[in-house]
Amino acid sequence: MxxxxxxxxxxxxxxxxxxxxxxxxxxxxxxxxxxxxxxxxxxxxxxxxxxxxxxxxxxxxxxxxxxxxxxxxxxxxxxxxxxxxxxxxxxxxxxxxxxxxxxxxxxxxxxxxxxxxxxxxxxxxxxxxxxxxxxxxxxxxxxxxxxxxxxxxxxxxxxxxxxxxxxxxxxxxxxxxxxxxxxxxxxxxxxxxxxxxxxxxxxxxPEEQQTLAHARKRWAYGCGTGFVYVKDRLGALAIGKMLVGPLVRFLRSLLCLRVVECIHHGYEFAGRVRGVWGGMFRVSGAPDAGVDLAPLEKPCGK
Structure with missing residues (x-):
């Protein structure tokens, strides 16, 4: 064959x-x-x-x-x-x-x-x-x-x-x-x-929908992003920029009273912080003691 x-x-x-x-x-x-x-x-x-x-x-x-x-x-x-x-x-x-x-x-x-x-x-x-x-x-x-x-x-x-x-x-x-x-x-x-x-x-x-129902995905995907930055040792400067981005977008949306966007960016920022925390545990060899806020057990595709 x-x-x-x-x-x-x-x-x-x-x-x-x-x-x-x-x-x-x-x-x-x-x-x-x-x-x-x-x-x-x-x-x-x-x-x-x-x-x-x-x-x-x-x-x-x-x-x-x-x-x-x-x-x-x-x-x-x-x-x-x-x-x-x-x-x-x-x-x-x-x-x-x-x-x-x-x-x-x-x-x-x-x-x-x-x-x-x-x-x-x-x-x-x-x-x-x-x-x-x-x-x-x-x-x-x-x-x-x-x-x-x-x-x-x-x-x-x-x-x-x-x-x-x-x-x-x-x-x-x-x-x-x-x-x-x-x-x-x-x-x-x-x-x-x-x-x-x-x-x-x-x-x-398919394009990602900016709805409240999709906001929790931002947490879960943010967790993965933060984790990879630390696990793969991309550097403190890169980690800082990765965290600042969604934080700035969150504050801008808050000031403009764009509620759904604000929630999305807030979840994303919190998820990235959680991911950095978990990545530090992975690098140190210690067990991850964090929480899983938004389990996603639906389709394999994103």
Missing amino acids: TDPIFSLVLCTKGRVAELARFLESLVAQRMTEVQVIIVDQNDDDRLMPVLNDFQDKVSLVHIRTATGLSLGRNEALKRVRAAIVGFPDDDCVYPPGLLRRLLELANLRSEDFFSFASAGLNGGLSGPRQETTDTEITPSNVWRCVISYTFFVRSRCLQGGIRFDTDLGVGSPGPYKSGEETDFVLQLLRAGYRGWHVRDMGVLH
């Missing part, structure tokens, strides 16, 4: 229509050299109708694991057969031509991993602040270059044991529900691998 060019590791829990939408976008890539490893973390068989619909259109590997985005991805990496690995969210969409553009990059450039922009399903950018030009990925700009669903790595880089930290990501046992991909890339950079960010295409992803 010929090995595929791409292995896509997709963890999913609770989403069915979104998964079907992603697989449709994958079929539209018109590339057959793709292995999709579906990491099913549902407690039932809700995915089976979708998987049956696509089994003749896409090379699917279906596995089940316990809850945890990082745990599931690590388990799936044992089954990767391709030269390039990606980590799509279960609610993202690949625009036409994305994989051909990635293959072109991998053939023309010597870097070990690549990332694209993140775009909204209805146009414009989606996700956090992003780099505005093509650029090398470094520890100082990784937060603006890499989101898990926009990121692809040559599988040979993983032979040394680089894996996702199971204390990070949605479904992890503690409060740190984000940052797993950033920590993963920082491991790659420390190992001497190089990355390149391109802006000419974007992976499509």
Whole structure:
């Protein structure tokens, strides 16, 4: 059997229509050299109708694991057969031509991993602040270059044991529900691998909603951000800037009486402080004595 060019590791829990939408976008890539490893973390068989619909259109590997985005991805990496690995969210969409553009990059450039922009399903950018030009990925700009669903790595880089930290990501046992991909890339950079960010295409992803219902996510994702800054030793100055940003946005929203924004930024700041605290425990080797304010046990995708 010929090995595929791409292995896509997709963890999913609770989403069915979104998964079907992603697989449709994958079929539209018109590339057959793709292995999709579906990491099913549902407690039932809700995915089976979708998987049956696509089994003749896409090379699917279906596995089940316990809850945890990082745990599931690590388990799936044992089954990767391709030269390039990606980590799509279960609610993202690949625009036409994305994989051909990635293959072109991998053939023309010597870097070990690549990332694209993140775009909204209805146009414009989606996700956090992003780099505005093509650029090398470094520890100082990784937060603006890499989101898990926009990121692809040559599988040979993983032979040394680089894996996702199971204390990070949605479904992890503690409060740190984000940052797993950033920590993963920082491991790659420390190992001497190089990355390149391109802006000419974007992976499509639903835009985050600024509602009270989503505010608690800011805490959980803030926890992950703060934790990674300390765990990966990004430096006191970088940690300070990371904390000041949401604090300033919180105060500005408060002064302008923008209540929902104020709550969002307040949760984010508090989460980052909690993450820094937890990261200090990790670095020191002591057990984490903090609290988990907002457990997120919903879908694997963000």
